[in-house]
Amino acid sequence: MENSFTKKMASKSDAELQAIITNKSKYQEDAYIAAIEELEHRKLAPEELSLEKQELIEEQEKEHQIQKVQEQKGNEVGGVRLYKDRAFWVGTFLGGPLVAGYLFSENFKSLGQAEKVKSTWIITVITTVVIFGLIFMIPDTSKIPNQLFPIIYTAIVYGIFKKVQEEQVTAHINRGGLVYGWGRVILIGIIGTVATMILIFSLAFLYDSSVQANITTKKYGINVKHEIDYDNSNISEVEVDRVANGLIETGFFDLSVQKYVFLHKDDNTYEIYIASVPGVENNTEALYAFQELRQQMDRFLPNNKVEIKLVVDNLENVVKVLK
Numbered sequence: 001m002e003n004s005f006t007k008k009m010a011s012k013s014d015a016e017l018q019a020i021i022t023n024k025s026k027y028q029e030d031a032y033i034a035a036i037e038e039l040e041h042r043k044l045a046p047e048e049l050s051l052e053k054q055e056l057i058e059e060q061e062k063e064h065q066i067q068k069v070q071e072q073k074g075n076e077v078g079g080v081r082l083y084k085d086r087a088f089w090v091g092t093f094l095g096g097p098l099v100a101g102y103l104f105s106e107n108f109k110s111l112g113q114a115e116k117v118k119s120t121w122i123i124t125v126i127t128t129v130v131i132f133g134l135i136f137m138i139p140d141t142s143k144i145p146n147q148l149f150p151i152i153y154t155a156i157v158y159g160i161f162k163k164v165q166e167e168q169v170t171a172h173i174n175r176g177g178l179v180y181g182w183g184r185v186i187l188i189g190i191i192g193t194v195a196t197m198i199l200i201f202s203l204a205f206l207y208d209s210s211v212q213a214n215i216t217t218k219k220y221g222i223n224v225k226h227e228i229d230y231d232n233s234n235i236s237e238v239e240v241d242r243v244a245n246g247l248i249e250t251g252f253f254d255l256s257v258q259k260y261v262f263l264h265k266d267d268n269t270y271e272i273y274i275a276s277v278p279g280v281e282n283n284t285e286a287l288y289a290f291q292e293l294r295q296q297m298d299r300f301l302p303n304n305k306v307e308i309k310l311v312v313d314n315l316e317n318v319v320k321v322l323k
Helices: 008-011 012-020 031-039 047-079 084-094 099-112 114-137 148-164 166-174 184-213 239-250 282-301
Strands: 215-220 228-230 260-266 270-276 306-311 318-322
Touching: 008 031, 012 031, 031 047, 084 099, 084 148, 084 184, 099 114, 099 148, 099 184, 114 148, 114 184, 148 166, 148 260, 215 239, 228 239, 239 260, 239 270, 239 282, 282 306, 282 318
Parallel strands: 228 260, 270 306
Antiparallel strands: 215 228, 260 270, 306 318
16 A cells, blocks of 8 residues: 555665664654555565554554544534524623524524524514613613613523524534534624624614704793703693793792703603702702692692602702602
8 A cells, every 4th residue: 555655665775674663653654554565565574564564554444434424524514513502691691682693693594594594683683672772761760670681681582592493403512513612602792792882872872862852941030041941842832831930930930049940741740850969869958848849839730740850960860759
């Protein structure tokens, strides 16, 4: 059996060939076999050496067959990598619903179900918008911890994986198929986090821009200009004037200190946001005065309910609600 050493061994002397046989551990197996074959050609190889050569050749052929089978198997399943169950759990928890959509889509592609990729991304985008839309809608006063949401949607994604892809992924692994490593999963999770943050900031910017576009400011008073900001898509100017008249009649809009108020209407309730100083929620005397103001406004607006919300620094930071 010729190999890459056959011609080289033909040029060696008998002594050199015998030296290779004696020190076979220093030479490659193919060189050792070629040396034996050259000795056989010169009729200098004993029978036991020929038998050893034959055993080595048979072992090489067996290893070649095993390697061939493994390569064929690799082409069938080993060349395809999938994301397993824990990858969905970790990736989604780190990167949010967008990462879950990516993992599902990549698995569908690898499993030969590319027709499901488009619908997967559509569902993913809609779900992401809905989830973060609901999070935005939860008031700051809510006691629901923010950490709860990633746990909930991660558990949902994990359940969907077990129902939709787990059986096929498990079969792939049992056939010797490959799965993606943790390094890739964590990297995708980080990229998903960045993409999700960009999406959140974009939605928040668009929302703020749309809200600000409808914000109108009206001033009341001659010497002291009190201001009422309101969303003209939420409440009419006539209603704003009615509330302002009540604030003037109660003396809240006085002639000495300029006041800033944001007015919002929720169904039949006027929500009056009043800018306050830190610690007002613990000031009994100040709270009593604001409670008196609310009761007086009830009399000026008998057909509506009135809530006074004391805020510090911004409208989202409501420190006290008086009903």
